Amino acid sequence: MSTRQRLSALALDTPAPAIAAFVLVALLPLFGLAGHWQQQLALIAIYTLICSGLNLSFGYAGELALGQVAVFASGAYISAILYQHGFTDILGGFAVAVCLAAVTGLLTGIPGLRLSRWALALVSFFYVLLVPELLKLFESETGGTAGLAGILAPTFFGWPLGTTGFYVVAVVVTLLWMLLQRNLIVSRFGQFLRILSASPTLTESLGGSVYRLRVQAYVIGALPAGLAGVLYTYLTGFVSPEAFTLHLLIALLAATVVGGAASVWGAPVGAAILVLGPLQLKSFEEYSTLAYGVFLVVIGTAFSGGLAGLARKLRDRVLPRPGPQGAGDGESAADLSIPGTRMVVAGVEKSFAGLRALSGVDLTVEPGTIAAIIGPNGAGKTTLLNLVSGLLPADTGRVELAGRELTGLRAHQVSRLGVGRTFQTPVDLGSMSVLEVVESGRFRKGNLGSLSAILRLPKYHRVREADRKAAVAALSFAGLEHAAAQDAASLPLGTRRLLEVVRSVAGEPSVLLLDEPAAGLDDSELRELGMLMRRIRDAGGTVVLVEHNVPFVMDVADQVFAMELGRVIAAGPPEVVRRDQRVIDSYLGRRGRREPADHELDPRTT
Numbered sequence: 001m002s003t004r005q006r007l008s009a010l011a012l013d014t015p016a017p018a019i020a021a022f023v024l025v026a027l028l029p030l031f032g033l034a035g036h037w038q039q040q041l042a043l044i045a046i047y048t049l050i051c052s053g054l055n056l057s058f059g060y061a062g063e064l065a066l067g068q069v070a071v072f073a074s075g076a077y078i079s080a081i082l083y084q085h086g087f088t089d090i091l092g093g094f095a096v097a098v099c100l101a102a103v104t105g106l107l108t109g110i111p112g113l114r115l116s117r118w119a120l121a122l123v124s125f126f127y128v129l130l131v132p133e134l135l136k137l138f139e140s141e142t143g144g145t146a147g148l149a150g151i152l153a154p155t156f157f158g159w160p161l162g163t164t165g166f167y168v169v170a171v172v173v174t175l176l177w178m179l180l181q182r183n184l185i186v187s188r189f190g191q192f193l194r195i196l197s198a199s200p201t202l203t204e205s206l207g208g209s210v211y212r213l214r215v216q217a218y219v220i221g222a223l224p225a226g227l228a229g230v231l232y233t234y235l236t237g238f239v240s241p242e243a244f245t246l247h248l249l250i251a252l253l254a255a256t257v258v259g260g261a262a263s264v265w266g267a268p269v270g271a272a273i274l275v276l277g278p279l280q281l282k283s284f285e286e287y288s289t290l291a292y293g294v295f296l297v298v299i300g301t302a303f304s305g306g307l308a309g310l311a312r313k314l315r316d317r318v319l320p321r322p323g324p325q326g327a328g329d330g331e332s333a334a335d336l337s338i339p340g341t342r343m344v345v346a347g348v349e350k351s352f353a354g355l356r357a358l359s360g361v362d363l364t365v366e367p368g369t370i371a372a373i374i375g376p377n378g379a380g381k382t383t384l385l386n387l388v389s390g391l392l393p394a395d396t397g398r399v400e401l402a403g404r405e406l407t408g409l410r411a412h413q414v415s416r417l418g419v420g421r422t423f424q425t426p427v428d429l430g431s432m433s434v435l436e437v438v439e440s441g442r443f444r445k446g447n448l449g450s451l452s453a454i455l456r457l458p459k460y461h462r463v464r465e466a467d468r469k470a471a472v473a474a475l476s477f478a479g480l481e482h483a484a485a486q487d488a489a490s491l492p493l494g495t496r497r498l499l500e501v502v503r504s505v506a507g508e509p510s511v512l513l514l515d516e517p518a519a520g521l522d523d524s525e526l527r528e529l530g531m532l533m534r535r536i537r538d539a540g541g542t543v544v545l546v547e548h549n550v551p552f553v554m555d556v557a558d559q560v561f562a563m564e565l566g567r568v569i570a571a572g573p574p575e576v577v578r579r580d581q582r583v584i585d586s587y588l589g590r591r592g593r594r595e596p597a598d599h600e601l602d603p604r605t606t
């Protein structure tokens, strides 16, 4: 590895630069940092914590969750109340505030997330509006509108913390949280959040429960706001409802977006701008809400990745991403097991508001074969795939995989039982690399392991290593290992379609459902796709292909099911189905008295 590559790996794969920066900031008092500046930097640490929580739920999971300020208030008040009852230990305050934040997150998140994305935004928004009313309701403990004053320095294991001691605690706690969050973001859980913000459907089909992921992201995102509340109380020595307003919420949202909502290290940058930036000037005070709003719109549209996104682009130019270890070092098709199983669809029916999309479909696909489903537009092919993969419930009938009934299961449960699938349009996964995309195909195997990821337990390293090896093997299986380090979004459409198949292969599916993988591919890409599918079949896979490109189907399929108006009208080997009079009539409009050419069986050309 060259020095440049080593530097690149250090900057991209470890938090070393950020740790160094935080340690330097923590040591600043040794170099004479004045008390006023210690307070300013502690305030940045506090806002960093809140912004990092917003990053998790809003930036990564794509939920507009606005309850952070309310959780911040609950942390601040609980530590003030504890102080007034003689519990001055800051660590005790953190522990209670984090528990309260988790409960608050669950109570506000569960009802909001059950409904829809906007419901969460509304529930959490009202929660912020409720804060002053709640504080008034419990006036005897909270001091009502007057608040609670006279909160002096906290203690740390019995020792009173002076200004500098408090400053160091604030910086260290913020760094520790950021490291935990960073560990989470680079884990399966974090990758799932990135996929979730791009496509909930894809998330489910990769084995992730969208609802659980959303709740987890929201609740975990609430925790640092609780910590921030405790620090805020001891920083100001005073808490009142006026500190936890909508105005603060908008300012924090602006800081999060400016720093980079989907970036761990964007939070301190945004928080620093919030505390030290021009909007703090007295002349801006009156217009600050307006200014933050304009800031949000401009930065949100012009630089959606925020300053961290710009920095990432610059860094990628200076220090190119190193290729993955293991790529090209002999991982081969032999390392991949694709244990296909028998899939049975029996008597499946589905109607949409009176329209019969499927009327009693029966089909069986054996392992080690490619079964193609063809038919004109609206025949019910995609509906059938959606039923098998659990994205739609069947009205009647059953789907079985190796004798195990899938009917009635949710998409992520079906995926976890071994059903892999691709979609007609590949989802754009932002800045995910090709290798990361393929690794995500493994997520349905085993659990997310968030705790072992956060704490970097040996299990995390084992799972990560296994994911990486399987992903590299799947890429070399398809001859794509050279692209491992590239941004997936930068690949041409044909390669992205292949990548979708490779991602499913990495998850060692029992059955692989491919929805129009050949659409838009040129001849050489079609050849590559055909070769890949044959290799999957020869490795033992069960492949179900929905496709309009009939010449391609006739070339790769072992068995063809022709559908029309929600029914299977012919089934058998390709050469039999293409001569079937009902299939000819279906495609040629009952005019056909001759055997059609393959291109005439393609609805795009008839």
Ligand SMILES: Nc1ncnc2c1ncn2[C@@H]1O[C@H](COP(=O)(O)OP(=O)(O)OP(=O)(O)O)[C@@H](O)[C@H]1O
Pocket (backbone or CB within 6 Å): 352, 355, 356, 357, 375, 376, 377, 378, 379, 380, 381, 382, 383, 384
């Ligand atoms: N979510 C839905 N709501 C209402 N109608 C639907 C829905 N999904 C499919 N349909 C209808 O069900 C029928 C079958 O659609 P489906 O997409 O499964 O056909 P297809 O064979 O995959 O067609 P294409 O080749 O154009 O993708 C069509 O008439 C379609 O309009």
